[in-house]
Amino acid sequence: MMRRDPDGELVVRVARGDRAAFETLYRRYIRSVYSLALRRLGDPQSAEDAAQEAFAAVWRSARTYRPERGAAAPWLYSIARNAAVDKLPPRQPLPTAPDSPDEGPGPENRAEHEWLRWRVHHALEELPDTEREVLALAYWGERSQSEIASELGIPLGTVKTRTRSGLSRLAGLLEEDEVK
Amino acid sequence: MSPDFDELIGNGVEPGERGRLRRAHEALLVAGPPPQLPPGLAQPPPVARHPRTVLLLAAALAVAAAFLGGWFAGGAGGEDPDFSLAMQGTGAARAASAKLDVYPIDEAGNWPMKMRISGLPDGRYELVLTRAGKPAVSCGRFRVQGSTLAWLNAPYKLRAFDGWAVIRPGSSRILLRTDEI
Numbered sequence: 001m002m003r004r005d006p007d008g009e010l011v012v013r014v015a016r017g018d019r020a021a022f023e024t025l026y027r028r029y030i031r032s033v034y035s036l037a038l039r040r041l042g043d044p045q046s047a048e049d050a051a052q053e054a055f056a057a058v059w060r061s062a063r064t065y066r067p068e069r070g071a072a073a074p075w076l077y078s079i080a081r082n083a084a085v086d087k088l089p090p091r092q093p094l095p096t097a098p099d100s101p102d103e104g105p106g107p108e109n110r111a112e113h114e115w116l117r118w119r120v121h122h123a124l125e126e127l128p129d130t131e132r133e134v135l136a137l138a139y140w141g142e143r144s145q146s147e148i149a150s151e152l153g154i155p156l157g158t159v160k161t162r163t164r165s166g167l168s169r170l171a172g173l174l175e176e177d178e179v180k
Numbered sequence: 181m182s183p184d185f186d187e188l189i190g191n192g193v194e195p196g197e198r199g200r201l202r203r204a205h206e207a208l209l210v211a212g213p214p215p216q217l218p219p220g221l222a223q224p225p226p227v228a229r230h231p232r233t234v235l236l237l238a239a240a241l242a243v244a245a246a247f248l249g250g251w252f253a254g255g256a257g258g259e260d261p262d263f264s265l266a267m268q269g270t271g272a273a274r275a276a277s278a279k280l281d282v283y284p285i286d287e288a289g290n291w292p293m294k295m296r297i298s299g300l301p302d303g304r305y306e307l308v309l310t311r312a313g314k315p316a317v318s319c320g321r322f323r324v325q326g327s328t329l330a331w332l333n334a335p336y337k338l339r340a341f342d343g344w345a346v347i348r349p350g351s352s353r354i355l356l357r358t359d360e361i
Contacts, residue, residue: 026224031214038215048220049271055225056357060313060342113210120211138183140213145188163188164201171204 007072008065015062025076026055032121033080036114040084047084054083077118123173131166134159182209220271261294265358267344273355275299280307280344280358282334291334293319297346297356298327306349307332309341315352316341 007028013021033054037047057079065075124132137143137151145163149156185205193201261281269276276299283292295307302325308315322330346356 023224030221030224031217034217034221035215044218045271048218051221052225052271057313059225116207117211120207121214124214135208136213138188139208160188160190164190164193167189167201167204168197170207171200174204174207175200 005067005071007076008067011058011062011065011072011075012067014059015065022055022059025058028125029076029080029122030055031125032118033076033083035121036077036080036118037084037087039114039117040081041087046087050083050087051080053086054080057083073119073122077115080118081114119174120170123170126173127166127169131162131169134162135166135170138163220274265344267295267297267346267356267358269299269356270354272353273300276346276356278346278356289335289337291336291338293332293334295322295330295332296327297324297330300324300346300355302326304349305346305355308345308347309334309336309338310343310345310354310357311341313342313357315345315347315354319344321349 007025010021010025010028014025030051034047034051037050037054038044041047041050058076061079065072124135127135133152134148137148138145141148143151145159146156149159152159185202188205189198189201262284263282265280265282267276267278267280276297278295278297281294281296283294285291293307297305302323304321304323306321307319307330309317309319317336319334320330320332322328322332343358345354345358347354
Protein backbone atom coordinates (compact mmCIF):
# COMPACT_ATOMS: atom_id res chain seq x y z
CA MET A 1 0.00 0.00 0.00
CA MET A 2 1.30 3.49 -0.84
CA ARG A 3 2.06 5.54 2.27
CA ARG A 4 0.76 9.04 2.68
CA ASP A 5 3.28 11.67 1.66
CA PRO A 6 2.28 15.15 2.90
CA ASP A 7 5.10 16.75 0.91
CA GLY A 8 3.91 14.99 -2.24
CA GLU A 9 0.42 16.33 -1.62
CA LEU A 10 1.91 19.82 -1.33
CA VAL A 11 3.75 19.46 -4.64
CA VAL A 12 0.54 18.33 -6.33
CA ARG A 13 -1.19 21.43 -4.96
CA VAL A 14 1.71 23.62 -6.15
CA ALA A 15 1.20 22.14 -9.62
CA ARG A 16 -2.34 23.55 -9.50
CA GLY A 17 -0.94 26.99 -8.70
CA ASP A 18 -1.61 26.87 -4.95
CA ARG A 19 0.67 29.56 -3.47
CA ALA A 20 -0.08 28.63 0.15
CA ALA A 21 1.15 25.08 -0.56
CA PHE A 22 4.26 26.53 -2.19
CA GLU A 23 4.99 28.62 0.90
CA THR A 24 4.51 25.64 3.20
CA LEU A 25 6.85 23.54 1.05
CA TYR A 26 9.36 26.40 1.08
CA ARG A 27 9.38 26.63 4.87
CA ARG A 28 9.78 22.88 5.21
CA TYR A 29 12.67 22.58 2.79
CA ILE A 30 14.49 25.88 2.48
CA ARG A 31 17.09 24.97 5.12
CA SER A 32 17.85 21.64 3.45
CA VAL A 33 18.06 23.28 0.03
CA TYR A 34 20.32 26.08 1.24
CA SER A 35 22.49 23.67 3.21
CA LEU A 36 23.00 21.47 0.15
CA ALA A 37 23.83 24.46 -2.04
CA LEU A 38 26.22 25.91 0.52
CA ARG A 39 28.10 22.61 0.83
CA ARG A 40 28.36 22.25 -2.93
CA LEU A 41 29.26 25.84 -3.74
CA GLY A 42 31.03 27.04 -0.60
CA ASP A 43 29.90 30.60 -1.19
CA PRO A 44 26.85 31.98 0.69
CA GLN A 45 25.76 34.35 -2.10
CA SER A 46 25.90 31.65 -4.79
CA ALA A 47 24.14 29.24 -2.44
CA GLU A 48 21.40 31.77 -1.83
CA ASP A 49 20.94 32.26 -5.57
CA ALA A 50 20.87 28.49 -6.09
CA ALA A 51 18.25 28.07 -3.35
CA GLN A 52 16.05 30.69 -5.00
CA GLU A 53 16.53 29.10 -8.40
CA ALA A 54 15.64 25.72 -6.91
CA PHE A 55 12.31 26.99 -5.59
CA ALA A 56 11.57 28.83 -8.82
CA ALA A 57 12.15 25.47 -10.53
CA VAL A 58 9.84 23.73 -8.06
CA TRP A 59 7.11 26.22 -8.95
CA ARG A 60 7.69 25.75 -12.67
CA SER A 61 8.14 21.99 -12.64
CA ALA A 62 5.61 20.84 -10.06
CA ARG A 63 3.43 19.54 -12.86
CA THR A 64 6.11 17.03 -13.81
CA TYR A 65 6.00 15.40 -10.35
CA ARG A 66 4.25 12.03 -10.33
CA PRO A 67 3.36 10.82 -6.80
CA GLU A 68 3.01 7.21 -8.01
CA ARG A 69 6.69 7.21 -8.99
CA GLY A 70 8.01 8.10 -5.55
CA ALA A 71 8.02 10.49 -2.61
CA ALA A 72 8.47 14.22 -3.02
CA ALA A 73 11.66 14.47 -0.94
CA PRO A 74 13.96 12.80 -3.52
CA TRP A 75 12.29 14.79 -6.30
CA LEU A 76 12.95 18.04 -4.41
CA TYR A 77 16.46 16.88 -3.62
CA SER A 78 17.27 16.35 -7.29
CA ILE A 79 15.93 19.81 -8.16
CA ALA A 80 18.02 21.40 -5.40
CA ARG A 81 21.13 19.48 -6.45
CA ASN A 82 20.68 20.49 -10.09
CA ALA A 83 20.22 24.13 -9.12
CA ALA A 84 23.48 24.00 -7.16
CA VAL A 85 25.34 22.20 -9.95
CA ASP A 86 24.16 24.85 -12.42
CA LYS A 87 25.93 27.47 -10.31
CA LEU A 88 29.25 25.66 -10.23
CA PRO A 89 32.03 27.30 -12.22
CA PRO A 90 33.20 25.39 -15.30
CA ARG A 91 35.24 22.35 -14.32
CA GLN A 92 39.00 22.47 -14.45
CA PRO A 93 40.66 19.65 -16.39
CA LEU A 94 41.54 16.77 -14.07
CA PRO A 95 45.21 16.02 -13.47
CA THR A 96 46.36 12.74 -15.02
CA ALA A 97 47.45 11.33 -11.67
CA PRO A 98 46.88 12.55 -8.13
CA ASP A 99 49.93 13.86 -6.31
CA SER A 100 48.98 12.01 -3.16
CA PRO A 101 46.45 9.32 -2.29
CA ASP A 102 43.01 10.79 -1.68
CA GLU A 103 41.96 9.77 1.79
CA GLY A 104 38.56 11.47 1.71
CA PRO A 105 35.30 9.61 1.23
CA GLY A 106 34.56 8.33 -2.28
CA PRO A 107 31.81 9.77 -4.47
CA GLU A 108 29.32 7.13 -3.36
CA ASN A 109 29.91 7.94 0.31
CA ARG A 110 29.73 11.64 -0.37
CA ALA A 111 26.41 11.21 -2.17
CA GLU A 112 25.08 9.11 0.72
CA HIS A 113 26.18 11.71 3.25
CA GLU A 114 24.62 14.48 1.19
CA TRP A 115 21.30 12.64 1.03
CA LEU A 116 21.43 11.83 4.75
CA ARG A 117 22.23 15.46 5.57
CA TRP A 118 19.28 16.56 3.44
CA ARG A 119 16.93 14.21 5.29
CA VAL A 120 18.24 15.11 8.75
CA HIS A 121 18.01 18.85 8.15
CA HIS A 122 14.51 18.45 6.79
CA ALA A 123 13.49 16.21 9.72
CA LEU A 124 14.85 18.76 12.21
CA GLU A 125 12.40 21.29 10.80
CA GLU A 126 9.59 18.94 11.73
CA LEU A 127 10.58 18.67 15.40
CA PRO A 128 8.92 20.81 18.07
CA ASP A 129 11.07 23.88 18.80
CA THR A 130 11.72 22.71 22.36
CA GLU A 131 13.25 19.43 21.19
CA ARG A 132 15.19 20.96 18.30
CA GLU A 133 16.66 23.53 20.69
CA VAL A 134 18.12 21.00 23.14
CA LEU A 135 19.45 18.81 20.33
CA ALA A 136 21.15 21.78 18.69
CA LEU A 137 22.79 22.84 21.94
CA ALA A 138 23.91 19.29 22.74
CA TYR A 139 25.22 18.37 19.28
CA TRP A 140 26.52 21.64 17.90
CA GLY A 141 26.66 23.96 20.88
CA GLU A 142 29.01 21.65 22.78
CA ARG A 143 26.97 22.07 25.95
CA SER A 144 26.53 19.41 28.60
CA GLN A 145 23.00 18.62 29.68
CA SER A 146 23.50 20.54 32.92
CA GLU A 147 24.69 23.57 30.96
CA ILE A 148 21.64 23.33 28.69
CA ALA A 149 19.35 23.15 31.72
CA SER A 150 21.00 26.19 33.22
CA GLU A 151 21.01 28.15 29.94
CA LEU A 152 17.35 27.46 29.20
CA GLY A 153 16.25 27.71 32.81
CA ILE A 154 14.59 24.30 32.84
CA PRO A 155 15.15 21.24 35.08
CA LEU A 156 17.81 18.73 34.06
CA GLY A 157 15.15 16.03 33.85
CA THR A 158 13.28 18.07 31.24
CA VAL A 159 16.45 18.40 29.15
CA LYS A 160 16.90 14.62 29.27
CA THR A 161 13.26 14.00 28.36
CA ARG A 162 13.38 16.45 25.45
CA THR A 163 16.66 15.01 24.19
CA ARG A 164 15.30 11.50 24.22
CA SER A 165 11.94 12.39 22.66
CA GLY A 166 13.70 14.57 20.05
CA LEU A 167 15.98 11.71 19.05
CA SER A 168 13.06 9.31 19.00
CA ARG A 169 10.99 11.61 16.80
CA LEU A 170 13.97 12.18 14.52
CA ALA A 171 14.49 8.41 14.22
CA GLY A 172 10.82 8.03 13.30
CA LEU A 173 11.03 10.69 10.60
CA LEU A 174 14.15 9.13 9.10
CA GLU A 175 12.49 5.70 9.15
CA GLU A 176 9.46 7.14 7.36
CA ASP A 177 11.74 8.46 4.61
CA GLU A 178 13.19 4.99 4.13
CA VAL A 179 9.85 3.24 3.56
CA LYS A 180 8.20 5.89 1.36
CA MET B 181 33.38 17.55 20.46
CA SER B 182 30.56 15.05 19.87
CA PRO B 183 28.18 14.43 22.74
CA ASP B 184 28.40 11.02 24.38
CA PHE B 185 25.38 8.93 23.41
CA ASP B 186 25.17 6.97 26.65
CA GLU B 187 25.39 10.16 28.66
CA LEU B 188 22.63 11.77 26.61
CA ILE B 189 20.25 8.87 26.81
CA GLY B 190 21.06 7.43 30.19
CA ASN B 191 19.87 4.04 31.36
CA GLY B 192 16.45 2.52 31.33
CA VAL B 193 15.92 2.50 27.57
CA GLU B 194 15.11 -0.90 26.11
CA PRO B 195 17.60 -2.24 23.55
CA GLY B 196 15.33 -1.88 20.49
CA GLU B 197 14.56 1.77 21.24
CA ARG B 198 18.19 2.36 22.15
CA GLY B 199 19.20 1.17 18.66
CA ARG B 200 16.73 3.59 17.03
CA LEU B 201 18.02 6.49 19.13
CA ARG B 202 21.60 5.61 18.32
CA ARG B 203 20.85 5.69 14.57
CA ALA B 204 19.33 9.15 14.98
CA HIS B 205 22.35 10.20 17.07
CA GLU B 206 24.77 9.02 14.37
CA ALA B 207 22.72 10.68 11.64
CA LEU B 208 22.98 13.99 13.51
CA LEU B 209 26.73 13.60 13.79
CA VAL B 210 27.12 12.91 10.06
CA ALA B 211 24.72 15.70 9.04
CA GLY B 212 26.28 18.42 11.13
CA PRO B 213 24.45 21.64 11.96
CA PRO B 214 22.03 23.18 9.48
CA PRO B 215 23.26 26.60 8.32
CA GLN B 216 21.75 29.87 9.42
CA LEU B 217 19.44 31.14 6.70
CA PRO B 218 20.47 34.48 5.20
CA PRO B 219 17.80 37.20 5.43
CA GLY B 220 17.23 36.97 1.67
CA LEU B 221 15.77 33.50 2.12
CA ALA B 222 13.42 34.34 4.97
CA GLN B 223 10.51 34.59 2.56
CA PRO B 224 9.71 32.41 -0.45
CA PRO B 225 10.27 34.00 -3.86
CA PRO B 226 7.19 35.78 -5.23
CA VAL B 227 5.17 33.63 -7.59
CA ALA B 228 1.92 34.14 -9.39
CA ARG B 229 0.21 32.07 -12.02
CA HIS B 230 2.27 29.52 -13.84
CA PRO B 231 4.20 31.16 -16.67
CA ARG B 232 2.87 28.94 -19.43
CA THR B 233 -0.66 29.75 -18.33
CA VAL B 234 0.22 33.44 -18.39
CA LEU B 235 1.76 33.28 -21.84
CA LEU B 236 -1.11 31.23 -23.25
CA LEU B 237 -3.56 33.66 -21.71
CA ALA B 238 -1.57 36.60 -23.00
CA ALA B 239 -1.37 35.11 -26.48
CA ALA B 240 -5.11 34.40 -26.42
CA LEU B 241 -5.79 37.98 -25.31
CA ALA B 242 -3.52 39.28 -28.05
CA VAL B 243 -5.34 37.25 -30.71
CA ALA B 244 -8.69 38.41 -29.36
CA ALA B 245 -7.51 42.02 -29.26
CA ALA B 246 -6.14 41.80 -32.79
CA PHE B 247 -9.40 40.28 -33.99
CA LEU B 248 -11.59 42.84 -32.23
CA GLY B 249 -9.26 45.66 -33.21
CA GLY B 250 -9.51 44.56 -36.83
CA TRP B 251 -13.25 44.18 -36.57
CA PHE B 252 -13.84 47.64 -35.16
CA ALA B 253 -10.99 49.63 -36.65
CA GLY B 254 -10.63 48.01 -40.01
CA GLY B 255 -7.27 46.46 -39.17
CA ALA B 256 -5.53 49.63 -37.99
CA GLY B 257 -2.88 48.96 -35.31
CA GLY B 258 -3.46 50.60 -31.92
CA GLU B 259 -0.84 52.19 -29.68
CA ASP B 260 -1.71 50.19 -26.60
CA PRO B 261 0.15 46.99 -25.83
CA ASP B 262 -1.77 43.75 -26.09
CA PHE B 263 -0.46 42.67 -22.74
CA SER B 264 2.13 43.67 -20.18
CA LEU B 265 4.25 41.63 -17.80
CA ALA B 266 6.23 42.68 -14.75
CA MET B 267 9.81 41.49 -14.38
CA GLN B 268 11.66 41.23 -11.09
CA GLY B 269 15.32 40.96 -10.22
CA THR B 270 16.63 37.57 -9.12
CA GLY B 271 19.15 37.14 -6.32
CA ALA B 272 21.78 38.30 -8.80
CA ALA B 273 20.11 41.70 -9.28
CA ARG B 274 17.70 42.26 -6.44
CA ALA B 275 17.18 45.96 -7.05
CA ALA B 276 16.24 45.51 -10.70
CA SER B 277 12.73 45.59 -12.07
CA ALA B 278 11.13 46.04 -15.45
CA LYS B 279 7.84 46.27 -17.26
CA LEU B 280 7.52 44.51 -20.58
CA ASP B 281 4.80 45.71 -22.95
CA VAL B 282 4.07 43.35 -25.82
CA TYR B 283 2.36 44.85 -28.88
CA PRO B 284 0.18 43.09 -31.45
CA ILE B 285 1.87 40.52 -33.64
CA ASP B 286 2.53 41.77 -37.17
CA GLU B 287 1.80 39.95 -40.40
CA ALA B 288 5.31 38.51 -40.53
CA GLY B 289 4.99 36.99 -37.04
CA ASN B 290 6.92 39.52 -34.96
CA TRP B 291 5.83 40.60 -31.49
CA PRO B 292 7.19 44.15 -30.97
CA MET B 293 8.01 44.84 -27.33
CA LYS B 294 8.84 47.84 -25.21
CA MET B 295 10.71 47.31 -21.97
CA ARG B 296 11.16 49.91 -19.25
CA ILE B 297 13.94 48.72 -17.01
CA SER B 298 15.55 50.11 -13.87
CA GLY B 299 17.88 49.06 -11.09
CA LEU B 300 20.50 47.36 -13.26
CA PRO B 301 24.09 48.57 -13.36
CA ASP B 302 24.93 50.42 -16.57
CA GLY B 303 26.01 48.06 -19.33
CA ARG B 304 24.81 45.80 -22.12
CA TYR B 305 22.07 43.23 -21.60
CA GLU B 306 19.93 40.84 -23.56
CA LEU B 307 16.25 39.95 -23.36
CA VAL B 308 15.60 36.26 -23.92
CA LEU B 309 12.62 33.95 -23.98
CA THR B 310 12.98 31.04 -21.58
CA ARG B 311 12.13 27.39 -21.88
CA ALA B 312 11.97 25.38 -18.65
CA GLY B 313 13.13 28.57 -16.98
CA LYS B 314 16.42 28.73 -18.90
CA PRO B 315 17.44 31.19 -21.62
CA ALA B 316 16.36 29.76 -24.97
CA VAL B 317 16.25 32.43 -27.73
CA SER B 318 17.21 36.07 -27.95
CA CYS B 319 14.75 38.92 -28.33
CA GLY B 320 17.55 41.45 -28.78
CA ARG B 321 20.28 43.28 -26.92
CA PHE B 322 20.12 46.71 -25.35
CA ARG B 323 22.21 49.12 -23.36
CA VAL B 324 21.23 50.30 -19.88
CA GLN B 325 22.11 53.67 -18.46
CA GLY B 326 20.02 54.45 -15.43
CA SER B 327 16.34 53.87 -16.05
CA THR B 328 16.15 52.81 -19.68
CA LEU B 329 13.48 52.27 -22.31
CA ALA B 330 14.35 49.63 -24.90
CA TRP B 331 12.49 48.49 -28.01
CA LEU B 332 12.82 44.80 -28.76
CA ASN B 333 11.18 42.08 -30.78
CA ALA B 334 10.14 38.44 -30.38
CA PRO B 335 9.94 36.77 -33.82
CA TYR B 336 8.73 33.48 -32.31
CA LYS B 337 5.62 31.53 -31.41
CA LEU B 338 5.25 32.50 -27.76
CA ARG B 339 3.48 29.33 -26.72
CA ALA B 340 6.75 27.43 -27.20
CA PHE B 341 8.25 29.30 -24.21
CA ASP B 342 7.45 29.88 -20.58
CA GLY B 343 8.59 33.41 -19.87
CA TRP B 344 11.12 36.18 -20.49
CA ALA B 345 14.40 36.89 -18.75
CA VAL B 346 17.22 39.42 -18.87
CA ILE B 347 20.82 38.22 -18.96
CA ARG B 348 24.20 39.65 -19.85
CA PRO B 349 25.17 38.74 -23.44
CA GLY B 350 27.01 35.41 -23.45
CA SER B 351 25.94 34.50 -19.91
CA SER B 352 23.16 32.17 -18.81
CA ARG B 353 22.79 33.81 -15.40
CA ILE B 354 19.32 35.29 -15.15
CA LEU B 355 19.17 38.81 -13.72
CA LEU B 356 15.45 39.49 -14.12
CA ARG B 357 12.61 37.25 -15.06
CA THR B 358 8.94 37.67 -15.66
CA ASP B 359 7.10 38.06 -12.42
CA GLU B 360 5.23 34.82 -12.72
CA ILE B 361 8.22 32.48 -12.75
